[in-house]
Amino acid sequence: MKRISDARTVAVVAAAAALWLLVSLIARGRQDLLGVAMALLCVLLAVISGVAVTAARQQDTAAAPVPPQPLGPADPAPPGVDADTLETLGDRDAVRAMRARYRRDDDQ
Structure with missing residues (x-):
């Protein structure tokens, strides 16, 4: 100071x-x-x-301190799924399948 x-x-x-x-x-x-x-x-x-x-x-x-980013269930997309991927997929069923696959990978 x-x-x-x-x-x-x-x-x-x-x-x-x-x-x-x-x-x-x-x-x-x-x-x-x-x-x-x-x-x-x-x-x-x-x-x-x-x-x-x-x-x-x-x-x-x-x-000035930088506030920490919230992590966890409030995060709208799992890691590895970015906006470009979601835009490319476009289909809601494909997005759900990808999120389910990431959840299974995280559980193991």
Whole structure:
């Protein structure tokens, strides 16, 4: 959890610094070497902020637990019978026979 707050902190600090640099560039209207350096630093800080936000989002999704899939009688099709097989068969009697065959194989 420590890294999530670190990435968010970096994003906020970098965005605030980029905004401050942008406002100062607009207000002063510098058109010399220092102005170019400040503009490049502003772009760099904006990129750092974007990367930090992306890192925080990825850590949030990675930290969220994935709910387990229910197994057992609630499962509509036995293992080995996928949607393509059922579509190919099409006949209900053939599907019942295949399910019965899989049940017999599982019982043995």
